[in-house]
Amino acid sequence: xxxxxxxxxxxxxxxxxxxxxxxxxxxxxxxxxxxxxxxxxxxxxxxxxxxxxxxxxxxxxxxxxxxxxxxxxxxxxxxxxxxxxxxxxxxxxxxxxxxxxxxxxxxxxxxxxxxxxxxxxxxxxxxxxxxxxxxxxxxxxxxxxxxxxxxxxxxxxxxxxxxxxxxxxxxxxxxxxxxxxxxxxxxxxxxxxxxxxxxxxxxxxxxxxxxxxxxxxxxxxxxxxxxxxxxxxxxxxxxxxxxxxxxxxxxxxxxxxxxxxxxxxxxxxxxxxxxxxxxxxxxxxxxxxxxxxxxxxxxxxxxxxxxxxxxxxxxxxxxxxxxxx
Ligand code: PEP
Ligand code: MG
Numbered sequence: 539x540x541x542x543x544x545x546x547x548x549x550x551x552x553x554x555x556x557x558x559x560x561x562x563x564x565x566x567x568x569x570x571x572x573x574x575x576x577x578x579x580x581x582x583x584x585x586x587x588x589x590x591x592x593x594x595x596x597x598x599x600x601x602x603x604x605x606x607x608x609x610x611x612x613x614x615x616x617x618x619x620x621x622x623x624x625x626x627x628x629x630x631x632x633x634x635x636x637x638x639x640x641x642x643x644x645x646x647x648x649x650x651x652x653x654x655x656x657x658x659x660x661x662x663x664x665x666x667x668x669x670x671x672x673x674x675x676x677x678x679x680x681x682x683x684x685x686x687x688x689x690x691x692x693x694x695x696x697x698x699x700x701x702x703x704x705x706x707x708x709x710x711x712x713x714x715x716x717x718x719x720x721x722x723x724x725x726x727x728x729x730x731x732x733x734x735x736x737x738x739x740x741x742x743x744x745x746x747x748x749x750x751x752x753x754x755x756x757x758x759x760x761x762x763x764x765x766x767x768x769x770x771x772x773x774x775x776x777x778x779x780x781x782x783x784x785x786x787x788x789x790x791x792x793x794x795x796x797x798x799x800x801x802x803x804x805x806x807x808x809x810x811x812x813x814x815x816x817x818x819x820x821x822x823x824x825x826x827x828x829x830x831x832x833x834x835x836x837x838x839x840x841x842x843x844x845x846x847x848x849x850x851x852x853x854x855x856x857x858x859x860x861x862x863x
Contacts, residue, residue: 543821547578551824555833559806561824562620562814564792566590568606571613573817578824581618583814584679584740584792585610587663588624595633597659600666607670618677620740620814621667622719623660623692625649625681644745644754649682654691664699671711679717679740684724686732693735719792721745726778733785741778741810743793750774766795767804767851769843776843779809790814799826804854807835829863 551559562583563573567590574582590598590606598606611619626632627648640646653660667676680692693716704710716735720726721742733739743766748755750771751764765771782789790812795801797819803826805813815823835857842853 543825546821546824546828547576549578549824549828551827553806553827553830553832555831557806557832558811559827559832560790560812561820562790562792562812563817563820564814565610565619568609568613570817571610574614574617577817577820579617579817579820581620582610582614583620583790583812585619585621586625587621588626588630591624591626591632592630597634600662600669603663603666604669607667611670611674616674618675620677620679620717620738622679622681623650623653623663627652644748644756650680650688650692651682653680654688657695660692660695661699664696665703668699668703668711669708672709673712675713675715676711677715677717677738679719679738681719681742682721682745683718684722686728689718689732689735720778721749723750723774726774726781730781730785733781733787736785736787738788738790739778739782740814741775741789741791741793743791743795746793747771747795765849765851766801767854768849769847772804772808772839772850773843775805775808775810783809788812797823799823800851800854800858803827803830803832803835803858804839804850807832807839809836826862830858830861834861 551561560580562581563577563579564584565571565582566586607621625648627643627646631637638647667678678696680689683689696716715737717738717740718736719740719742744755747766753760753764755761779789789810791805791810792814796805796813797815799822802813802823806827838853838857839850842850847853
């Protein structure tokens with residue numbers, strides 16, 4: 539299947555309307571990096587740093603992490619890598635962490651909540667990222683932000699660590715881009731200042747959907763009841779697109795839906811022009827985008843939403859069947 543799309547590897551994901559979609563890959567291990575070249579991804583849109591913490595039986599040291607992050611960037615050969623700071627807790631429990639007895643771990647002490655309560659670990663990780671990026675751009679994103687103050691705090695910690703490196707006379711990254719993952723419905727309604735503070739925003743669709751519908755992403759029984767193409771979910775995404783456009787902040791989507799053809803087309807047509815997915819999905823998604831006019835699809839979607847249709851899977855699928863070349 540990879541071969542089928544090999545000829546597309548160096549071609550852009552541009553629709554017939556001329557709109558270009560930037561396709562990135564998700565990664566978490568060194569072993570993922572060779573796919574960057576093979577898939578034709580423009581970079582790593584989500585590097586899940588917790589995997590490095592999960593495969594060890596001790597907290598990794600700063601030097602060890604810095605060396606690893608540097609190797610990841612070396613292997614990306616100048617393509618950007620968006621490092622997401624630790625998202626532990628929930629389903630990801632570290633073997634060397636005291637297990638938390640929480641009734642709802644997905645809504646519990648996880649991700650940035652742990653980072654802001656145990657600042658030593660977050661600071662150490664941020665220091666490792668800064669040291670790994672000497673002379674090149676650093677992209678950091680903070681996971682599971684629910685409130686602007688959490689982003690402000692995390693941002694401040696990063697800025698403090700940057701000043702500290704500078705004071706110590708260390709060489710610095712050539713550029714810093716800081717972003718947040720939008721994974722809680724609350725963040726879609728954050729004050730405008732939040733969007734203005736971000737260099738980029740990335741929708742974590744897996745978590746965003748689970749919390750939007752109050753349906754556990756791990757629970758097949760309830761998960762399947764809710765569709766990403768439901769009008770209510772798309773209306774929220776449309777609002778996020780508008781708010782990011784108002785603040786001139788680039789928006790991406792890095793949940794599993796970005797790699798599903800119908801979902802990817804719909805996200806792109808809604809105005810989310812950066813999608814990050816499993817490397818194997820890049821070929822098929824690009825193939826599809828290149829055959830359609832995203833602008834036409836956007837009109838179909840807007841009309842269906844305005845007409846009060848509860849779910850857009852049928853109109854989008856039928857439109858695709860009529861319009862795919
Ligand atoms: C998401 O929630 O969509 C996401 C990309 O993060 P993770 O799947 O690692 O929770
Ligand atoms: Mg998530």
